[in-house]
Amino acid sequence: MSSARGDDSYILFQLAGATYALRSDDIQQLEMIAEPTPVPNAPPFVEGVVSVRGQVIPVMSLRARFGFPRAPHDVRSRLIVLNQKGRAVGLTVDSAREFARIPSDTIQPPPDGVSGLSGRYLRGLAQRGERLVLVLDAAQLLDVDATPAGAPAQADATPTGAPR
Numbered sequence: 001m002s003s004a005r006g007d008d009s010y011i012l013f014q015l016a017g018a019t020y021a022l023r024s025d026d027i028q029q030l031e032m033i034a035e036p037t038p039v040p041n042a043p044p045f046v047e048g049v050v051s052v053r054g055q056v057i058p059v060m061s062l063r064a065r066f067g068f069p070r071a072p073h074d075v076r077s078r079l080i081v082l083n084q085k086g087r088a089v090g091l092t093v094d095s096a097r098e099f100a101r102i103p104s105d106t107i108q109p110p111p112d113g114v115s116g117l118s119g120r121y122l123r124g125l126a127q128r129g130e131r132l133v134l135v136l137d138a139a140q141l142l143d144v145d146a147t148p149a150g151a152p153a154q155a156d157a158t159p160t161g162a163p164r
Contacts, residue, residue: 008104012133013080013096016068019133020093021102021126026138028083029053030096033073050090052081059090065141066121084142091141102126107135 010021011030029052036048036059045064049056059079063070076095081088107124123137 008102010100010102010135011080011096012098012100012128013078013093015062015066015093016071019128019131021100021133021135022080022082022138024099026082026084028081028088031079031081031090033077033079033092047092050079052079052088052090055088057081057088057090059092062091062093082138082142084139087142089142100128102128102133102135 009024011024011027012019012021014020031052034050034052036050038048039046039058042048045061047059047061050059051057061070071094073092078093078096080091080093080096082091107126109124110122111125121136121141123135123140126133126135
């Protein structure tokens with residue numbers, strides 16, 4: 001993540017009562033959530049696959065990926081379709097509807113106490129008014145090969161049978 005980019009455009013979303021951000025450049029689209037078709041032997045955080053505008057993509061529950069309890073989808077729930085290295089993956093979140101510019105020099109590194117799987121997904125923290133925004137690294141979030149030492153391997157498994 002180069003700080004030479006200046007102000008980056010982000011999509012802000014809610015998950016388990018916190019505000020998160022992903023770079024707009026990493027996001028292909030935002031969609032309402034359709035009921036995913038379950039995939040046999042998928043990791044626990046994979047809800048299944050859905051068809052989005054003719055493309056079948058795996059759907060990952062960001063709540064489950066981060067270790068939060070799952071919550072039923074409602075009218076505010078959204079599917080954020082990420083595109084990393086030509087691979088599309090959908091992330092289910094509680095709500096997403098806000099765009100913001102966050103200057104790269106205002107993103108602080110994660111605190112020392114944040115480590116493990118959730119720490120490697122976190123690019124940094126930014127203050128937006130009264131809100132603390134957790135800025136995520138999309139590449140790390142979807143990188144299934146970079147398991148930190150001591151982390152359970154199944155938590156980062158590629159969805160079995162998921163299209164690439």
